[in-house]
Amino acid sequence: MASRILVLAALLALLAAPAMAGPGAAAATPTLTPWIVYGTPTPLPSAASARVLGNKFRPLSGESALLQYSLALPGHLSIRIYSRQGTLVKSFELNAGGGDGEERWDGRDERGATVGAGIYAVAFQGVGLNKVAKVVVIK
Numbered sequence: 001m002a003s004r005i006l007v008l009a010a011l012l013a014l015l016a017a018p019a020m021a022g023p024g025a026a027a028a029t030p031t032l033t034p035w036i037v038y039g040t041p042t043p044l045p046s047a048a049s050a051r052v053l054g055n056k057f058r059p060l061s062g063e064s065a066l067l068q069y070s071l072a073l074p075g076h077l078s079i080r081i082y083s084r085q086g087t088l089v090k091s092f093e094l095n096a097g098g099g100d101g102e103e104r105w106d107g108r109d110e111r112g113a114t115v116g117a118g119i120y121a122v123a124f125q126g127v128g129l130n131k132v133a134k135v136v137v138i139k
Contacts, residue, residue: 059107
């Protein structure tokens with residue numbers, strides 16, 4: 001704590017130096033040099049990402065789409081699948097830990113019925129993650 005106070009005092013003195021030079025003296029532009037903060041550094045989280053593997057699949061043949069995600073920090077993750085008309089078809093609400101994870105979508109809606117052939121949007125929303133991917137269901 002004492003070293004931080006000394007660094008702060010030195011920084012304030014450096015910034016105040018031109019004002020203390022007195023009348024008629026050339027005002028020097030202060031130069032700031034980097035300083036070190038002591039303690040254990042907290043690593044910066046890596047970027048969050050998401051993707052769909054098997055984005056063309058046949059649910060009637062037992063195929064599914066793999067919804068993969070990687071979160072920098074733990075938190076709530078919402079994966080929602082929408083039809084082209086914007087209707088919510090299926091949602092996965094997860095309390096995900098930081099790191100990699102995945103969910104499988106078997107081509108069924110919330111009631112368990114197989115969805116029709118077409119293009120669907122997969123929206124990933126979570127801590128540091130906001131991505132939309134598409135998936136094609138083939139009959």
